[in-house]
Amino acid sequence: MSKLITKFQKNRLLTSIRSWKATPFQKKVWRTILTIPPGEVRSYEWVAKKIGHPRATRGVGSALKKNPFAPQVPCHRVIRKDGSLGGYSGPGGISQKMRLLKKERIASIA
């Protein structure tokens, strides 16, 4: 059952993010999506608001795209407001994103 990330792993990931050379915006985005509970999905707008940039929906997208922590960070739990998956630059592409979402019992996919 290595599917679920332990708190320790998560903490380590956060530390890595902090050490990673990236813009504060990026770090905020990654940290925020890490707070998304398993089996749940959030919209880019939600993340944007959470980090204090309610209009930076595209910025969030770019941030996730450049996310060096790939599936480790639940970027697949971030979808569009319409219910579409949006995009996924991680391994496997959009198909992988859809698969991951289905695995987490997420039926928000229209």
Add this chain to the structure above:
DNA sequence: CGTATGGCTCCTC
């Protein structure tokens, strides 16, 4: 520093 691009979102047709 100005231009070009997006894992967006909203509005109109």
Add this chain to the structure above:
DNA sequence: CGAGGAGCCATAC
């Protein structure tokens, strides 16, 4: 419901 146009924001060049 799908296509097109317009904002808005951060990043890469």
